[in-house]
Amino acid sequence: MFKFSLVEFSIRRPKLVIWATVALTLLFLTQFPNIKTDTNPKNMLPENSDVRVWNNEVDKTFALYEDTIVVGVRNDDGVLNRETLGRIARITDEILKLEGVASRDVNGFTTITNVTAEDGTLKVGPLMPGAPHSQAEVEALRSALSGNPLLVDRVISKDGKTTAIYVPLEKGANGAVIAGNIREIVAGEKGPERYYVAGDPVARDTFGAEMFKLMGIFSPIAGMIMFIAIQLMFRNLSLSFTMMGVAMAAIIISIGSLIGTGYPVHIMSSMAPVFLMAIATDSIHIFNEFYFRYRERGDKLAAIRETMQAVSRPVRFTALATAAGFAVLLFMNIVPVQVFGGLIAFGTVVLRLFSFSLIPAILTFVKEEKIAKAAKGESVELDRTARFLHRVGGIGAGRPLATMLAGLVLVGIAIVGTTKIHVNNNMVAWFKPSSEIRIADTAMNQALGGTSLGYLVVQSGEPEFIKSPETMRWLEGLQRYLETLPVVGKTFSVADYVKRINRVLHDDDPKFDVVPDTQDTVGQYLFLFSMSAKPSDLDNVVDPGFQKANLWVQLKTWDAEAMRQVIQAADTYQKAHPLAVTVKPAGIAWFNLVWNDEVLGDLVLGLILALVVVFVILALDFRSAKWALVAYVPLLFTILLIYGVVGFVGKDFDMPLSVMSTLSLGMAVDFSIHFISRFRQHLAESGGATSEAAVREALLWTAARPGKGILRNALLFAAAFSVMLAAPLTPYMAVGAFIVSMMLLSALLTILYLPALVMLGRNWLFDQPKLAADTAPAIVKGD
Amino acid sequence: MKHWWIWLIAALLPLAFSGQAQALTGEEVMKKSQAAFLYPGKDFKARVVMKLINKDGQERVREMTMLRKNMGEAGGDQKYFMYFFRPTDVKDMTFMIHKYPARDDDRWMFIPAISMVKRIAAQDKRSSFVGSDFTYEDVSGRDIEDDDHIVEREGKVGDRDCYVVKSTPKGSDADFGHKITWVDKTSFLPLKEEQYDKKNTRYKQFSADEIAEVKGIPTVVRRTMKNLQTGHRTEVAYLKTDYNLGMEDSLFSERFLRQPPRKWVD
Structure with a gap:
């Protein structure tokens, strides 16, 4: 087999393998300076997606700008005084x-x-061509503003304490630089006013900076934590360096190829280094086994060969499952998710190639006495962790029925929780409440009509149709109706101009x-x-032919559901007041809704695909659908429990979380694969008897020995992702929390529930004991 | 050859004249240009068709009869009267401007649908003229004294020799940074004008697309103003142009805004 020869080759020519890897890694490292980031939320969906094509068309028809920076000015004593107005004039x-x-279009x-x-x-x-020179002019301004629908909630808050300057940007302008310039301008003004600089370009810029922070600061910290954890587990510096080296090489090669092929780094792929680092920990099973084997045999090279033979099948299949879990993302509709899936699938394959080449190669260099020292503790009898796992497995194997019942109760509760799950993507909520963006957004939403903008494009088949009084009144009625929704802050249409002029x-x-x-x-x-x-x-x-009208709807929240309410309300209104027009939503709020629904669709599709793929891989690995089903249980249990908690906590189920749930199937299944493979292998090695006692003995051995690898793997994974809990963007935190809890839970549930299931289903699983004994240990025969 | 010096003078004379022509200051060039472009004849009438075209090629049409009467010398007061034919829903709307060089214009509008004459504030001469890319100033002129004018160089537009004049606003109230005008040396009509914004980027461009002689007066009968930032442009055609028709002063009054005499508007 190829893998065996790769291992053999790596043991024989270890230096060549290591230098080749170093050279390859350096080659990919050269791509890093070309890194590009994409922080534009619009790129969540492909450029030719219906919603983007339509939104571009609407922008064009109604001469709208893609990007607008909003400068908020607040004075707690009111902005209508000569000093503040003078500042506003100067700033503008x-x-x-x-x-x-x-x-020309700054407002x-x-x-x-x-x-x-x-x-x-x-x-x-x-409204105010220049700064007012007298109190009388200020008063004139005040009366011009009062109750004026053209201005209130747009450039002046109802309480008169907040005003806004809307700064549209030319195509291709650098929003970050302009926002920086504006900050400098307002910083030059001394006074009691507070200034907020907000808007899409600012959000994108902040987002990009946070992404770099995650990659440049948090990923290395995650690496350090993993390094320390490995060091604590194995007490061997060269082993720890090996693991980290493998992870680093895989990360550099993956990210290097991403950059090299011209893809920009997006929120999802910015998490790739942490993911790859965590996935690299799967090689912990190799080290785990190596230590046990080395202790038993005392011969390094033989221990390497045996280790690779024993773990090769589970490691290959877990890699396959992980890669497949990520590859499923390639079928999603959201572009950054596709890229992310492809990137991690690729990285996982690279990691696994290293498992069979670089790792054995490095193992040959490890000093024997050091391994001996470190491996001393690696014994099922002596090890505290192993004893603990033995006990956990013992609960499952000893009291399978009670364990299962407890599990069923938890599942029941979790299902109740899942019904409370609320799919919602609120991109402003991705920033922490203390961030400048959130503060600005909150302040502007409280004071003015709302920062999230949606449009309702009213289209007729007839030129000049919009000018008819019926249409105008219809528009006005629709506006008043929409304004009864709590999420709607302000609406604006051509009817407002007509009424005002009248x-x-x-x-x-x-x-x-x-x-x-x-x-x-x-x-x-x-x-x-x-x-x-x-x-x-x-x-x-309105469009030049007065065939289409654009109704502006300012929303008080970025929640995707807000726009759905607007669309439903418009629909209800149109049913009650029929008019020969179609109403089509547009704008960023509409984009968010479409995107949100894509996330939900993707979640369902991804889960189904991942479930099928993982099942197929399990069935292939075990050559048995029954064992695949058994291996499934801890996995589904884990996911259900986490969903239940998400539902009860009331956290928005957003894109990063939905992606995680798809991925987690591919990652959490690793533990089941390791457990069942090694269990069946051990059972076969010890004679193939399937008596209750033999099965229990094998289960307890598995829980204690490969179980330790599983737990170590889970701990390392959790350690790496725990760093993200401190990350500056909430999706990173959510992903961190999700992975940490998923890894720990699924490791525990695997060790607890697989023994219980196997004991309960013993007769069903072993009804053809001959076949089971034949297939599972096939690879061990080469011993 | 006793009279050799006469020949010398004769030979030098054209040089002297051309030297004198070259010595025209920027301000003089612009004054002559203003007179040729905005003040020719005692009065003036044209059927004006304006096409407002956005960057996707969608058109809006304004059609009107425009009357103008000079109240004095070039650069002095003027009165404008406009009667709209298109768009159709504004038919019978009329618009009158009394233009004074040193102060705000007076403007009136008649809104036939509610039979109301309303005075319209003229706070900004730089605002759009009936929604086109032309501003009021582009149509009726900007006071020469408001800007410093320098003949930067001489140039050509097509095969016409031009003065190239740079005009920079003296005050800071103008919404543009400066403009460059190509003024035809013979007719003194502006053939091309480029307006720069305060960031020093070119944002508007005027071109005289067709010049015809009407009663011996060179007249720009087709012109375009293009906004280079938005891609929007306005094409204007002057049909049935005529000069010196003997318009009475009383024509430019509120009474006629409501009921303009047929003979003048058709």
């Missing part, structure tokens, strides 16, 4: 001069279009704050407005 002026800012006090009537003169123009033309009489009666009037009002307003003012809300 400076912002207008910034490279990359679409100055703040000094630039936003307002419609007023003063002394019988209609005025369409900037009122202003009639001496600001509130009676005229309505849509006028004829289409010509609407047309003439809008024409009048467009004569003096910025072109974008109308473009943002």
Whole structure:
């Protein structure tokens, strides 16, 4: 077999293998300087996905910008005073001069279009062309703002304490640099005001920085922790270095090839180093076994060969299962998840190749006396861990029925928990509450109409249709209806302009704050407005042919469900008030909803695929569907328990978590594979008897000896991921918590429940004892 | 050859004249240009078709009759009267501007749907003219005194020799940084103009696409203003252009805004 010859070759030419690996690793390392990151949430879905194509079309039709930075200014004594207004004017002026800012469409006090009537003169123009020079001007501004739907909740909060400057960016502008410039500008102003710089470009930038932090700081820390843990377990520096070296090489080769093939690093793939490091710990089984074998035989080379033979099958199949678990992600709809799956699957294969080449090669260099010293404690009888595991396995094997019943109760509770699971992706919530982004978002959401923006595009088949008073009133009605939803902060449409102009033309009489009666009037009002307003003012809300209207819906939350409520409400409204138009959602809030649903679909698809694939691999490995089923139980149990906890805790089930649940199948199944393979092997080695006593003895041996490898593996895994609990983004923390608990739980449940299951199902599993004895130990025959 | 010096003078004369022509200052060039472009004739009438075209090629059409009457010399007060034909729902809308060089214009609009004449504030001459890429200033001119003008060089637009004039606003209120105008040396019409924003990037470009002689007056009858940042452009065609028709002063009054005389608007 290829693997055997690879091991043989590696033992014979260890130096060559090591140098070749070093050279290869260095080669991939050369790709690192070309690293690119992609922190744009839009890239979660492919560029040609329906939602992105449609959103681009809407942006184009209504001259909308892809990126807008929002600058919030808050003064607890109110912003309507000469000092604050002067600062706002100065800040806006400076912002207008910034490279990359679409100055013509910056909207703040000094630039936003307002419609007023003063002394019988209609005025369409900037709300406050310059800083006010007198208190009277401030008062005039106050009255212009009061109750004005064009301005309230957009550039001024209802309580008058917060204002905002919306800074759209030209295509290709560097949002991070501009946000930095804006921060400098506001820092130059002395006064009681507080400033918030928010918006997509800022979020993306922060995100990117946190990603680098995870890769550059947290991954090495995870490595250090694993190193220390290995050192504590084996007390042999060269072994610890070997494990770490293998992990490092695999990480560098994987990330190097990711960068080399031109993929940008995304939130998911930024976690790859930690994952690969943790997956590398699967080679702990090799060391574990090597130590036991070396103690028994005392001959290093023979121990290496025997170890590799004994663990080769489970190690290969666990690698296969892990790789398959990740490869399943290639079938997902979310791009970064696909890339991540491919990357880890590739890395796992690289790791396993190392297990059969680099590890045996390095083992040949380990000084014998050192191993002897370290291996002394590695005995089932003497080892405390082994004794503990022996006892745990003993519970399962000794009182299988009680163990199973306890398990069933837990499963029942967990199922109740899973029904409470709430799938939701809230990308702002990915930042910690103390982060600048969250603080800014919270402040702006409290004060103004809401930071999450959705559109409802109202389309008709007829040109000029939007100008008809019926359509205008319909739009207005829809707006009022939407505003009854608690998640909706503010809505805006062309009807607001029409009503405003009607009122202003009639001496600001509130009676005229309505849509006028004829289409010509609407047309003439809008024409009048467009004569003096910025072109974008109308473009943002109607298309040039007045066939489509764009209704802006500002949402108070980034929760995906908010937009679903808006769409449902629009639907209800349209059923109650039929009009010959279609209503299609758009905008970032709509994207989030689509993406959220893709995550849910992917979760279901991924789970099913992973379950099938893992089952097939198990069945192939054990050459028995029955054993595959048994191996399945601890796995499903673990996942159910974790889902149950997620449901009870009320944590949003988001993309990283859903990806984890798919992956965890492929990773947690490792323990079952190791346990059952080694158990059956041991049973065969000790004569193939399937009497109750023989089976129990074999189970307890498995729980204690390979069980120790399993526990070590789980502990290392957990140690590596525990670092992510301290990471700066909540998805990292969630993933860390998920993996830590999953690894520990599944190790424990494997050692507890497999003995119980095997004891209970003994007659069923061994009904053809001959066959079972024939197949399982096939590889050991070469002894 | 007693009169050799006469020949010498004769030979030098053109040089002297061209030297004098070259010595035109930026301000003089722009004054002549303003007179040729915005003040020709005592009065002026044209049927104006404006196409507002966005970067995807979608068009909005404005069609109007435009009347202008000079109240004095070039650079002085002017009165404009506009009667809209298209878009159809604004038919009969009229718009009047009394333009004064040193202060804000007076503007009135008649809204036929509610039969109302409304004064419209003219706080910003740089705002869009009826939603086009032209500003009021682009249409009716910017005060020469508001900018410093320097003849930067001479250049050509097509085969026409031009002065290339750089105009920089004296105050800081303007929304642009500076503009470069190519002024035809013979007709003094601006053939091309580039406007730069305060970040010193070119963002608007004017071009005179067709010039015709109307009653002996060279007139730009087709022109385009393009916004280079948004890709939006406005193409304007002057049809039925005419000068010196003898418009009365009373035409430019509120009364006629409501009921403009047929003979003037058609």
